[in-house]
Amino acid sequence: MRQTVTIRKLQKAKRDGRRISMVTAYDATFARLIDQGGADAILVGDSLGNVIQGHGTTLPVTLEHMIYHCAAVMRGVTRAHVVGDMPFISYRGSEDDAVHAACRLMAEGGVNAVKLEGGRSIANLVARLTTAGIPVMGHLGLTPQSVHQLGGFRVQGRAEDDAQRLLEDARILEESGAYAIVLEMVPQALAREVTEALTIPTIGIGAGPDTDGQVLVCYDLLGMNLDFQPKFLKKYANLGEGIQQAIQTYCEEVQSGAFPADEHSF
Ligand code: KIV
Numbered sequence: 001m002r003q004t005v006t007i008r009k010l011q012k013a014k015r016d017g018r019r020i021s022m023v024t025a026y027d028a029t030f031a032r033l034i035d036q037g038g039a040d041a042i043l044v045g046d047s048l049g050n051v052i053q054g055h056g057t058t059l060p061v062t063l064e065h066m067i068y069h070c071a072a073v074m075r076g077v078t079r080a081h082v083v084g085d086m087p088f089i090s091y092r093g094s095e096d097d098a099v100h101a102a103c104r105l106m107a108e109g110g111v112n113a114v115k116l117e118g119g120r121s122i123a124n125l126v127a128r129l130t131t132a133g134i135p136v137m138g139h140l141g142l143t144p145q146s147v148h149q150l151g152g153f154r155v156q157g158r159a160e161d162d163a164q165r166l167l168e169d170a171r172i173l174e175e176s177g178a179y180a181i182v183l184e185m186v187p188q189a190l191a192r193e194v195t196e197a198l199t200i201p202t203i204g205i206g207a208g209p210d211t212d213g214q215v216l217v218c219y220d221l222l223g224m225n226l227d228f229q230p231k232f233l234k235k236y237a238n239l240g241e242g243i244q245q246a247i248q249t250y251c252e253e254v255q256s257g258a259f260p261a262d263e264h265s266f
Helices: 007-016 028-037 063-076 095-107 120-131 144-150 160-176 188-197 239-256
Strands: 020-024 041-044 081-085 113-115 136-141 180-184 202-205 213-216
Touching: 007 020, 007 081, 007 180, 028 041, 028 063, 041 063, 041 213, 063 081, 063 095, 095 113, 095 120, 120 136, 120 160, 136 160, 160 180, 160 188, 180 188, 188 202
Parallel strands: 020 041, 020 213, 041 081, 081 113, 113 136, 136 180, 180 202, 202 213
Antiparallel strands: none
C-alpha cells in the first residue's frame, strides 16, 4: 500500500482540530497534481457523470465507469487517501450485489474506501461492508443520486424535523461503522451540530466552515466550468479562461505559421 494518509490519520485530524482537505479527481494527471498539491484525500466522485461525461445528473454512471476512473486516479497518487463513489445503480438492489460491487471498486479500482449516499436506509449495508473490511464514507444532506426524489439540487435540513432526521441519520451511520461523512448543502448550524455530535470526521460541501474538512470538485475549484457559480463555491484559479486563451493563441499561431518555430523542429 502506497498511501500514507490513512483513515486513522483522518480521524486523528478531527481529534486534533486539524481540518481535512479533499478534492475530486477522475484521471491520473489531475490526481498527481492534487496529491502533490497536498490534499489529504481524493474523491473519485460520481460527479464524473457531470464534469466528464456531460450528463445533467450522476445517475447514468455505471460501476464499470467508476472502476475505470478509480484505477486511473490510483496511478497518479502516492500519498493521499482515495475514496471511490459507489454509483447509484450499484446499491439499489440486493445487499449481496452491493457488497460485490464495493469489492470490485476496492479490488479493481484500487481505492482505499467507498462512499455511499443515504442514512438509515443503508445502515445494514454499511455494517455489512465495514464487517467485510471495506471502509465506508457516508454522504448526507443533498444526495445527488436522489435528486428526483428531493425535487432538485437544493439546501437540505432547513426545517426542524428534517434537521433532526439528518442528525439521527449521521449517528446511525457512525454506529453502523462509517469512518467519515460528507455533508452536502446543509445549513451551517446543522453541519456544526452534526460535527459536534460525532466522533468521526465530517467533510462539508456547501455546509459552512464548522465541519472537520471540506471537499470541492476539482473542475469547480479550478474555475474550469465558466457558468457554474453556486454560493458555496470559491474558485481558486481561472483555468477555464486560461485554457480558452491558450487554445485561441495556438490556433492563431498554427494559422500564421508562428508555430512550430525552428526550435520545435528536428
Ligand atoms: O460526486 C462527488 O463529487 C461528490 C462530492 C461533491 C462530495 O459526491
